[in-house]
Amino acid sequence: MAAITHSVNFPRVIIIGGGFGGIELSKNLKDKEVQVLMLDRHNYHTFQPLLYQVATGGLEADSIAFPLRKIFKGQQNFKFRNATVETIIPERKAVVTNIGEFYYDYLVIATGSDSNFFGSRELEHYTMPMKTIPEALNLRSMILQNLEEALIETDPLRREALLNFVVTGGGPTGVELAGALAELKRHVLPKDYPELNMNDMHIFLIEGSPSVLGPMSVQAQRSSREFLEEMGVKVMTSMRVSSYDGNKIVLSDGNEIVTKNVLWSAGVKGEVPDGISADKIVRGGRIRVDEYNQVIGYERVFAIGDVAAMSTEGYPNGHPGVAPAAMQQGAHLAENLIRIITKQPPVPFKYKDQGSMATVGRNRAVVDLGKIRFQGIFAWFVWMFVHLMSLVGFRNKLVVLVNWIWSYFSYDRGTRLIIRPFNRHSMTEDTRTK
């Protein structure tokens, strides 16, 4: 450990982003002869797989976030700066941020992904994304505010719009969000709003492809759809949103839904920092990297996780945008960085598919583990166990577990509070998405 005091001579690795990939990379560089500097616009790591439970009042925001400084306490070659990256200048090996410039020997872009509105300013403005904690809290406030408003609305069409909830995108996020809304409607809201007729509340799930949970097995796709329909969600597949003006969705088949609540989970794109040339960006806004996660055409610049597209056998468009892929790349890149620094040849990355799962509601989940596939209550327990264990920090695990046990037996959601009212018109881009 004495070497750490001389660490100024060690090469500096700057990691942009404290998501699953950035954290795993930093951890694996512990006690190695490098200086690690992590930059993130938030001072915490967000456990994105449970954001939908924050948005639907099931969990506190604080229990799925973890202070980044705390993760690395005691790691002496690690520093953190709470900073927003403005641009990268590879020629000078510099990262320009709102708090000044930092210089790297090796740069790792681990910025993850953001909502993809496919170029539509209208959808970006009127729908509610859910990629960050502030966004999930805005969503929670909006849902509750619209229910309060529905109570006092006398115009039937406007009331209908307040009570129609449309979730776009039938990936895990969309399925989980639609399921959570259906449970709110069934178990929680009737007690809170005895004045509202719950039959007037409708939940729609709109998916462009022919089935929900596209990348999962046919069994998982079929079961999750059945679960959703049992719970009262109207699932519309092979369907797209043509337009939405804040009051009315026009669908690709010409039908319309009046709604004030459109939850956007129809797509993500890599969050590429400025300074990376546009010709390096491929499908899904990801940065093209080689099998060592090095950004093609750049020296000493790497990308991992959702923001990176590594074309390998079986994954021509890059690996799936999930936590295990980011974590594997992070751990692997740590090893390769040390190899590169010590003049050994780097080792190509190989992705290990750890399976996939999604939960729809109480006792209802779907799990694919290679050839092993199961659905229902056991899948639901597996889903809970895996997510609980993946949460960073013992306190968070405990608080989430307490909430889940309590919700299971009480059929309730603990935190349906409008702490900061959502007001689209007073939102700036900054407060909305950061």
Added chain:
Amino acid sequence: MAAITHSVNFPRVIIIGGGFGGIELSKNLKDKEVQVLMLDRHNYHTFQPLLYQVATGGLEADSIAFPLRKIFKGQQNFKFRNATVETIIPERKAVVTNIGEFYYDYLVIATGSDSNFFGSRELEHYTMPMKTIPEALNLRSMILQNLEEALIETDPLRREALLNFVVTGGGPTGVELAGALAELKRHVLPKDYPELNMNDMHIFLIEGSPSVLGPMSVQAQRSSREFLEEMGVKVMTSMRVSSYDGNKIVLSDGNEIVTKNVLWSAGVKGEVPDGISADKIVRGGRIRVDEYNQVIGYERVFAIGDVAAMSTEGYPNGHPGVAPAAMQQGAHLAENLIRIITKQPPVPFKYKDQGSMATVGRNRAVVDLGKIRFQGIFAWFVWMFVHLMSLVGFRNKLVVLVNWIWSYFSYDRGTRLIIRPFNRHSMTEDTRTK
């Protein structure tokens, strides 16, 4: 219960405010022949005694808030509207709100208190109050942001200002806040910020009177001051803030403290709605009420809790602004309203002093129960037990207990997250205080 279906004929009691008083009043009107309508600008009840733990990262905001609709689920004569009161028009028995007008037969003002800056716009603008959950979250963000900034600040005077924390007001809130900051400094921040020299961080508590915890016993005053000083807080009594420009406090003895962190807990004033004539407002911005909590000079208008000043024997300026006083008045007024409606004479209110307590830090609290006074670890357990039991809702009790136990053994605070960055300049009056 059948009578409820005819409840339109029952007199309507409008209660403004879902604090301790309003809730107790509503609960005690359950199954009585009245219609209850509660109005609150928040959809939740705030457990104010623990706000300081939210501000210092010890508790999630959601665990000290409870949805008002949920408290009254199943109470058939109760309705809630999430509304901000604009004015009262007693001549028309009307309450004007942002969502329309409501008409009462009996009106109860239970709006509580807000921070009192004693007319100083400067103090109101530059200091941080802590009377609501959004305010406590702003405070939490500001504290953490200023620590991050101190790390990168090279100018020594500006760095000093970022690391000086001044708490104004030595009541329970100020004492608890100063103690919590001292514990952060001692146990949590050294691990999070190994680059910062913690000796550069200073915590001041400024109190105008000769001792902290003025209304408590001399033993409590002395012990709490000793506890604070042991923990490294500089306690300055018989001292006032003459001015503060956002960078420098000038004290009444002419000394100065450079600081970016001034936490305002030096005073409260009743939050009187518009429409109550100014000549009914007494010391502390409270509304003068008779011994039946009726606002003097108004018919069918009542006030309870912090906003009400009832001059009785031993309490010439009204009862203390604490939860038990509000709750006792709420329960008592419920009984009196029924008496008034059924043409029986109302009964004068009598305050039962249930004692008072404050916590300074781990194993350090002070308790006065009439003649019984004790300080230290047992007092600390009593304080925790009483506060835990007073929290509304089983889930909240459980989550708070888990957090406390975890903090006790880990010497840590779980939630030091900057979820919404605080920016004084982008704050409107509305987002700041509501």
